[in-house]
Amino acid sequence: MSGPLTGLKIVEFAGIGPGPFACMLLADLGADIVRVDRLSGGNALGAQGNPADVLNRGRRSIALDLKSPGGVEAALALVENSDVLVEGFRPGVMEKLGLGPDVCSQRNPRLIFARMTGWGQDGPLASAAGHDINYIAVTGALHAIGRKDSGPVPPLNLLGDFGGGSMYLIMGVLAALYERQTSGQGQVVDAAITDGVISLMAFAHGFNAMGMWNHERQSNMLDGAAPYYDTYQCSDGKWISIGSIEPQFYALLMEKLGVDKGSDASFATQFDQSQWPELKSKISDIISRKTSAEWCELMEGTDVCFGPVLDMNEAAQYSHNVARESFVERDGVVQTAPAPRFSRTPGDIGATPCGVGANTREVLAEAGLSTERIEALLETGAVA
Numbered sequence: 001m002s003g004p005l006t007g008l009k010i011v012e013f014a015g016i017g018p019g020p021f022a023c024m025l026l027a028d029l030g031a032d033i034v035r036v037d038r039l040s041g042g043n044a045l046g047a048q049g050n051p052a053d054v055l056n057r058g059r060r061s062i063a064l065d066l067k068s069p070g071g072v073e074a075a076l077a078l079v080e081n082s083d084v085l086v087e088g089f090r091p092g093v094m095e096k097l098g099l100g101p102d103v104c105s106q107r108n109p110r111l112i113f114a115r116m117t118g119w120g121q122d123g124p125l126a127s128a129a130g131h132d133i134n135y136i137a138v139t140g141a142l143h144a145i146g147r148k149d150s151g152p153v154p155p156l157n158l159l160g161d162f163g164g165g166s167m168y169l170i171m172g173v174l175a176a177l178y179e180r181q182t183s184g185q186g187q188v189v190d191a192a193i194t195d196g197v198i199s200l201m202a203f204a205h206g207f208n209a210m211g212m213w214n215h216e217r218q219s220n221m222l223d224g225a226a227p228y229y230d231t232y233q234c235s236d237g238k239w240i241s242i243g244s245i246e247p248q249f250y251a252l253l254m255e256k257l258g259v260d261k262g263s264d265a266s267f268a269t270q271f272d273q274s275q276w277p278e279l280k281s282k283i284s285d286i287i288s289r290k291t292s293a294e295w296c297e298l299m300e301g302t303d304v305c306f307g308p309v310l311d312m313n314e315a316a317q318y319s320h321n322v323a324r325e326s327f328v329e330r331d332g333v334v335q336t337a338p339a340p341r342f343s344r345t346p347g348d349i350g351a352t353p354c355g356v357g358a359n360t361r362e363v364l365a366e367a368g369l370s371t372e373r374i375e376a377l378l379e380t381g382a383v384a
Contacts, residue, residue: 003030003338003347008177011036011078012059015088017132017157018165018193019116020055023086025170027058028338029347034078034363037063037356039384049355051331058350062364063357063384070382072098077367079104079111084173088116091126101188111186112176116169118160120192132160132193139164139197144204148218148225164196221245227279228253228270231309238292242283243305253304257286357384 008031012023027033035056049056062078065071076099079085085104087094094100094115101113118135119125133154136142141160146153172189180186207213207220218224224231228244244253250270254261261268266282269275287295292308299306310318316327316334328337331352338347360383364374377383 002345003028004342004345006030006032006345008032008084009082010034010084010086011075011082013085013087013089013094014038015116017088018161018169019086019088021162022116022166022169022173023059024055024057025166025338026173027350030345031084033059034082034359035059035061036066036075036078037061039063039065039357039381049353049358051333051352053353054333054335056353057330057335059354060351060359060363061354061356062360065382065384066097066099068380068382070377070380074364074367074369074377074383075099076104076107077364077369080107081367082108082111083177084112084114086114086116086169086173091115091117091121105186109185110180112173112180112189113186114169114173114176114189114191116165116191118165118193120195121190132157135164135193136160136197139194139201140204141197141201143215144217144220144223146217148216150217152217159200160193160197164198164200165191165193168196168199225273225276227276227283230280232284232287234290234292234295235288236291236293239309240287240292240295240299241307241309245305249303249305252302253299256298256302256304257283259286360384 005026008026010023010026010031010033012019012033012035014020014035014037023031023033023035062074064074066075079099104111104113115121117126118130118132119128133142136154136159137152142152142154144152145155145159169189169191172191176187176189204213214220220226221229226245228242228250231239231241233239242253244250247270254267259267264282266275266278269279290298295306296308300308315321321327326337326339327334328349329335330349335349338349360378361374364377364383365371369377374383
C-alpha cells in the first residue's frame with residue numbers, strides 16, 4: 001500500500017452505500033482496512049467478490065457470526081489492534097451485538113468509533129428505515145433541485161449518501177485522529193446524512209437569510225433559471241453546459257454565440273431576472289443550430305465556462321480526464337482513480353474486491369489468535 005494514510009488500521013463492518021464508499025476512499029489513500037462480513041455474504045455484487053464491485057476494493061475480508069460469542073470475541077480482537085471502527089447499522093445494533101462504543105473503548109481507549117447513518121444516533125427518526133432520497137428530502141435540498149415544470153429530481157445518490165454521508169464521515173474520522181494526537185483518547189463520530197446535507201446547504205441558507213432565495217424551483221441563479229448558467233441542447237441532440245456568471249465571461253459567451261448586444265438590448269441585461277426567460281429562449285435557439293462538437297470547437301478551453309454534457313462512458317474517454325488519468329483500468333474494469341492527489345505520498349488502488357471471508361485466517365493471526373484458536377472458531381462456525 002501507498003498513500004498518506006499508510007499504517008492506519010481500520011475495521012469496517014460491512015454495509016451498503018456511504019460506509020463502503022468512505023472506506024474505499026480511505027483504502028485508496030493507504031489505510032489498511034479489514035471488512036467484517038456476515039457468514040452469508042453481502043458484497044454488493046456477490047459473495048465471491050467481483051472486480052466491478054469497486055466500492056469494496058482495497059481491503060481484506062473476514063467472515064464472522066456476530067451472534068455467536070466466538071464471533072464477537074474475534075471482532076473485539078480486531079478492535080484491539082485498530083485505529084478506527086466504521087459501522088453503518090441502525091442505532092443500537094452494535095450495542096445489542098456486544099460491540100458498542102463502551103465495550104470497544106474498554107478494549108481500545110484510542111479507538112475512533114465512526115457511525116454512519118441516515119438520520120443520526122438520536123432524534124424521532126433515528127430508528128426508521130430510509131434512503132438517500134428521504135434524507136435529502138427533509139433537508140431542503142431535494143425541494144430545490146429540478147425544473148419549474150417538474151417535480152423534485154433525485155441527484156443520484158451523490159448529494160446524500162456520498163456527499164452528506166461518506167465525506168462527512170471521513171472528515172470526522174480524520175479530525176478525531178488529529179485530536180487523538182493531543183489527548184491520546186478515541187471518541188465516537190456520529191455522521192448523519194441529514195446533518196451533512198444540511199451543512200452542504202450552508203450557502204443556500206445564507207442566500208435565504210438575505211432574502212435572495214426563491215423557493216420555487218428554477219427561479220435562482222444556480223438552479224437553471226439564469227440563461228448564463230444552464231444546459232442547452234444542440235442540433236445533434238447532445239447537451240452542453242454554460243456557466244458564464246461573471247460579466248467578463250458573459251461578454252465572451254455573447255461573442256462566441258455571435259450576439260450583437262447593440263442590436264438586441266435584451267442581451268445586455270444579464271442580471272435582470274425579468275428578462276431571463278426571453279434570454280434563455282434566444283440562447284437556446286442559437287445553440288440548437290450547431291452540434292455539440294461545433295460548440296466544443298468554439299468554446300472549449302475558453303473563459304466562457306463551458307463543458308459538454310457527457311455520459312459516464314464518454315467521461316472516461318474525455319481528453320482532460322484522460323490526461324489527468326482520472327480513470328484507471330484494473331482487472332478489466334474501468335473505475336475512478338484515487339483522489340485527491342498528493343505530491344509525495346500518492347494514493348493507489350489496492351486489491352481487487354475479494355470474496356467474503358477470503359482473509360479470515362491471516363487477519364485473525366495478525367490479531368494475535370493462535371492457530372489452534374482460529375481452527376476452533378472455524379470448526380464451531382463462529383468464523384468462516
